Structures are given as C-alpha cells and as structure tokens.
Amino acid sequence: MIRCQWCQQGKCRDCPHFVSGGPLRRVLPRPVPIDLLASDGRSYPAEILVLSTIELGLRTDAPLSQNYTVHLFPGVDLEVAPVPTRGKDNCHVFDILAVRRGQDAGGHLNKGEYALLTGSTGALVRELVDQLPEHLRAVARGKLLAEVEKAEILNALRVGQVLKYEAGRFRRLAGQEDLDLPLEVATSVMRRALREHAHQREVVVGQDRVFDVHGIPLDFKSGGILALDITEVIERERQLHRREMEAYREAIRAVTGGRLLLTSPTEMETLAAEGTVLAEGTVQEAKDIASARHAVASVASALVGRRLYALLLCLSEALTNSLKHAGQGDFKLKAQEKLLRLFVSDRGPGIRLTNLPRAALMPHYSTKNSLGSGFTLMLYYCDRLYLKTEASGTTIALEFDTEKNPAEIGVKQSC
Amino acid sequence: MLELTIRREPGVIHFKLIGELDADTVGYLREKAIPSPGTKLFLDLRELRFVDSSGLRGLLDIYRVWEGRVTLGHVRPEVQEILEVVGLAELFQQGEEGENSG
Numbered sequence: 001m002i003r004c005q006w007c008q009q010g011k012c013r014d015c016p017h018f019v020s021g022g023p024l025r026r027v028l029p030r031p032v033p034i035d036l037l038a039s040d041g042r043s044y045p046a047e048i049l050v051l052s053t054i055e056l057g058l059r060t061d062a063p064l065s066q067n068y069t070v071h072l073f074p075g076v077d078l079e080v081a082p083v084p085t086r087g088k089d090n091c092h093v094f095d096i097l098a099v100r101r102g103q104d105a106g107g108h109l110n111k112g113e114y115a116l117l118t119g120s121t122g123a124l125v126r127e128l129v130d131q132l133p134e135h136l137r138a139v140a141r142g143k144l145l146a147e148v149e150k151a152e153i154l155n156a157l158r159v160g161q162v163l164k165y166e167a168g169r170f171r172r173l174a175g176q177e178d179l180d181l182p183l184e185v186a187t188s189v190m191r192r193a194l195r196e197h198a199h200q201r202e203v204v205v206g207q208d209r210v211f212d213v214h215g216i217p218l219d220f221k222s223g224g225i226l227a228l229d230i231t232e233v234i235e236r237e238r239q240l241h242r243r244e245m246e247a248y249r250e251a252i253r254a255v256t257g258g259r260l261l262l263t264s265p266t267e268m269e270t271l272a273a274e275g276t277v278l279a280e281g282t283v284q285e286a287k288d289i290a291s292a293r294h295a296v297a298s299v300a301s302a303l304v305g306r307r308l309y310a311l312l313l314c315l316s317e318a319l320t321n322s323l324k325h326a327g328q329g330d331f332k333l334k335a336q337e338k339l340l341r342l343f344v345s346d347r348g349p350g351i352r353l354t355n356l357p358r359a360a361l362m363p364h365y366s367t368k369n370s371l372g373s374g375f376t377l378m379l380y381y382c383d384r385l386y387l388k389t390e391a392s393g394t395t396i397a398l399e400f401d402t403e404k405n406p407a408e409i410g411v412k413q414s415c
Numbered sequence: 416m417l418e419l420t421i422r423r424e425p426g427v428i429h430f431k432l433i434g435e436l437d438a439d440t441v442g443y444l445r446e447k448a449i450p451s452p453g454t455k456l457f458l459d460l461r462e463l464r465f466v467d468s469s470g471l472r473g474l475l476d477i478y479r480v481w482e483g484r485v486t487l488g489h490v491r492p493e494v495q496e497i498l499e500v501v502g503l504a505e506l507f508q509q510g511e512e513g514e515n516s517g
Contacts, residue, residue: 285439286437286438286439287439289437289438289439290416290435290437290439290440293435293465305493306492306493306496309465309493312465313465313467313497316437316438316465316467316469317467317468320437320438320467320468320469323438374467374468377467377468377497377500377501380500
C-alpha cells in the first residue's frame with residue numbers, strides 16, 4: 001500500500017492500514033516476543049505488535065526478502081511472508097501463509113491461538129461489535145465478509161453460520177441513530193444468553209428490517225450482541241413464496257371456473273370490511289350450529305328455497321369444520337347490493353393448501369370416499385368461495401348472488 | 416333439533432325424522448336406529464327440513480349397520496339434491512310408505 005510510504009506518522013501499531021482483517025484486527029496490550037526462523041537456519045528476534053487471524057504486524061530488523069517460520073506455541077508453527085509495502089521503519093506486516101498444528105495445517109490462526117495472543121475473547125467480541133459499522137462501507141464490505149467468514153473465531157463463537165447471508169449487513173447496537181433493531185429485544189436475548197451462559201439466537205422484526213440477533217456470553221456480566229440484517233434474504237424468500245402462491249391461486253381459480261379464490265389476509269380484510277352486518281355470532285359446541293343457522297335464516301330474506309338451503313348448508317359445513325379443527329368458530333352474514341357474504345373464521349392451524357386441489361376438483365363426493373369433507377359441498381352450493389388460511393387461522397367467505405335469474409337458481413351445473 | 420316418531424310393524428320399523436339432522440342431532444338418530452335381524456328400516460323424511468354432511472354421514476352409517484335394508488321416503492327436493500350431490504341417492508332405495516316393507 002503506497003499509503004504507508006507517504007505516511008509521516010510512523011505509528012504503525014495503531015494504524016488501521018497496517019494490519020487488515022477488519023474487526024478481527026487486534027492491537028496487543030504489550031508486544032509478544034517471537035523469533036523469525038529463516039530457511040538457512042538463521043534466527044531474527046521480533047515482537048508481535050498487532051495481529052488478525054490472517055496477518056501479523058511485527059517490529060523486527062529481519063530482512064524482508066524471504067519467508068520465515070515462527071514457533072508460536074509448542075506444537076503450533078506459523079509460516080509467514082513479509083509484505084514490504086505495508087509498514088514503516090522496522091514495523092512490517094507479515095502474511096500468515098500457513099498454520100501447522102501437529103498434523104493439521106490451516107491458513108489462519110484459530111480461536112484458541114488468537115485468544116492466547118490477544119488476551120481476552122471478551123475484548124475481541126466487544127471490538128468486533130463496536131468496529132463493524134466503520135468497516136462496512138460499500139466497497140470494503142464484501143472483502144470484509146469474506147475475511148470474517150474464513151475466521152474460525154466466529155465458528156468457535158457459533159455465529160459463523162449467519163455469515164452465510166451474503167446480502168446481510170452488520171449493524172452496531174449502541175450509538176447508531178439509523179438502527180431500528182428493537183433494543184429491548186436485543187437486551188432480552190443478551191440477558192437470556194448470560195443467564196443460560198450459552199449462545200442465544202433470535203430473529204427479530206424491527207420497523208422495516210429483519211435481524212438475526214445473536215447473544216454471546218463472555219463472563220457473568222458481559223457479552224456481545226451480533227445483529228445481522230437479513231431483510232434482503234427474508235424479502236427474497238417472501239417474493240418466492242408470493243410468486244408460488246400467485247401461480248397456485250391462478251390454477252385453483254381456473255380449475256374451479258373462478259369459484260374458489262385464495263386470498264391474502266389483506267384481501268380478506270378488505271372483503272370483510274364491505275357491506276352491512278345482518279347476523280353474527282360464535283359457536284363453541286355442536287348445538288350452537290343450529291342456533292347459528294336459525295339466526296342467519298331469519299335475516300337472509302334475499303334468498304329462498306334451494307338458495308336459502310344452500311346458504312344454511314354452507315354455514316353448517318363451515319362451522320362444523322371450525323369446531324372440529326379449532327374448537328370454536330365465528331360467523332358473520334353481510335349484505336351488499338347484489339349479494340350476501342357469509343364469513344366463517346377460526347383460529348385453528350389452517351388448511352394445508354396442498355389438500356385443496358382434491359377438494360376443489362372432486363365435483364361429487366363418493367360413498368367410496370366416505371363423504372370427504374364439507375368443503376366440496378360448500379364449493380358446490382355457493383357462487384364463490386374466498387379462502388384465507390394461515391397458521392394463525394382460517395377465514396372463508398361464501399358468496400351468494402341475490403339477483404340470480406330464478407331459472408338458473410333451480411339447476412346448477414355440477415362443474 | 417331432531418324429533419323421531421317411531422312406529423314398529425312386523426318386519427319394518429318406521430322412523431319419522433322431524434327437524435334438522437346435523438353434527439348435533441345425528442348421534443341421537445344413530446342411538447335409536449339399532450338394527451334388528453330380519454327387519455327393514457323406513458326413514459320418512461317429509462319433515463326433515465335440513466341435513467348437512469354430518470347428517471349424511473350418519474345416514475350412511477345407518478345404511479351400513481342395517482346392511483342396506485334402509486328405504487328413504489317423501490324426500491324434500493333440497494334434501495334430494497344434496498343426496499344426489501354426495502352420491503347417496505343411488506345407494507338408498509326410495510319409496511312410499513308400505514312399499515318394500517313386507
């Protein structure tokens with residue numbers, strides 16, 4: 001780096017350009033003496049001033065024209081190569097080419113080696129968290145992530161896997177104004193990590209960002225929080241899911257002649273907001289279903305005969321399903337200009353959408369199929385069925401046209 | 416709400432179903448419609464105003480335990496339609512009272 005040659009400061013030890021490695025760069029509290037062993041057997045004294053898992057910043061008078069071996073600890077040898085362009089005077093950067101641990105060889109220092117040299121894992125993690133934003137300027141980010149990902153220290157802390165989110169971003173917790181990570185959640189993750197003395201992880205939804213939050217305990221009172229912004233990843237998953245759902249609902253709509261419509265929660269809310277309420281109630285046991293039918297029958301004057309029967313049958317089927325799967329169900333009959341809409345909702349586990357095509361495509365029950373579910377009947381008897389189903393519950397809206405030609409009312413095509 | 420009017424004759428039991436046959440009332444019908452050997456069951460549905468899939472399942476169960484010796488009579492058009500939709504119409508014999516009862 002030409003920067004070093006121009007530098008007038010000469011305080012390499014504290015200069016961020018001296019040893020790279022971003023947040024893993026660590027200035028040692030006091031220099032660690034080592035020997036640089038050349039291949040010709042000569043030995044040169046040196047001191048480690050700064051290190052990361054991939055580089056050493058040394059003070060030494062050793063010539064910069066060859067590689068050296070360093071006996072770091074018993075059983076741990078480093079092979080290092082000088083980087084003459086970085087550093088000044090007798091301070092120089094050395095690339096760690098290889099780390100040999102007995103039979104094992106690696107390209108960088110592992111957590112234990114690093115921690116031994118740097119003194120405190122806690123200080124490291126604090127620095128890791130504190131320094132992240134500074135190193136996340138657009139150009140540097142990709143390089144940094146790649147370097148950090150390589151570092152075993154993160155594996156050792158069990159947060160390495162989150163770095164797989166390439167589109168993710170680190171954010172610092174304190175002192176940054178544009179961070180919308182809910183601090184109380186981060187605090188609770190941290191407290192849990194300290195209480196259980198184990199790494200804790202939680203996905204946190206902030207105002208408009210999603211964070212993968214890791215709490216790493218260091219000792220009884222301190223720890224580190226690592227928050228990764230995974231909004232882009234989540235958004236991409238959502239987009240994929242939305243596209244899948246879109247294709248699926250188009251297929252369902254097509255095969256049912258536009259009579260079965262899968263809706264999003266928002267669309268269902270819009271539907272439910274329209275019209276005026278004629279009747280509503282809750283069922284908690286089988287005998288309530290009859291009361292619900294009677295309540296609806298007494299106000300659904302727009303429908304008569306077969307059409308009224310259809311409405312009551314659909315109500316009965318929907319409520320029976322709710323009782324069966326959720327133990328409770330709510331119904332509401334609403335009127336609009338040319339139609340009646342019957343809403344039945346529950347907080348059951350939801351319908352598996354993969355089961356729908358069968359119900360939708362079988363126009364008739366068959367006795368061989370032991371009568372199936374009431375769903376097929378509802379689809380047969382109503383004019384349109386809107387379905388919103390998710391893990392938090394199911395709502396169906398059964399629509400009945402009130403201005404149908406009486407000739408059409410009597411006979412219905414069976415798909 | 417379901418009421419049953421039961422009339423026993425030699426070889427046939429007449430059940431008149433009055434009201435609604437659904438998840439709540441179907442148990443009552445099942446309890447009462449215990450088959451006896453050599454006897455047929457006649458279900459008079461003229462006063463059955465409502466039946467849903469739970470009720471239909473009950474009718475199918477009764478058909479099975481009576482080994483098919485069940486006749487439906489005076490079925491209302493709305494009930495007839497749902498029987499046809501689910502395929503039960505072709506399973507049950509249908510007739511007037513007295514027919515197929517000897």
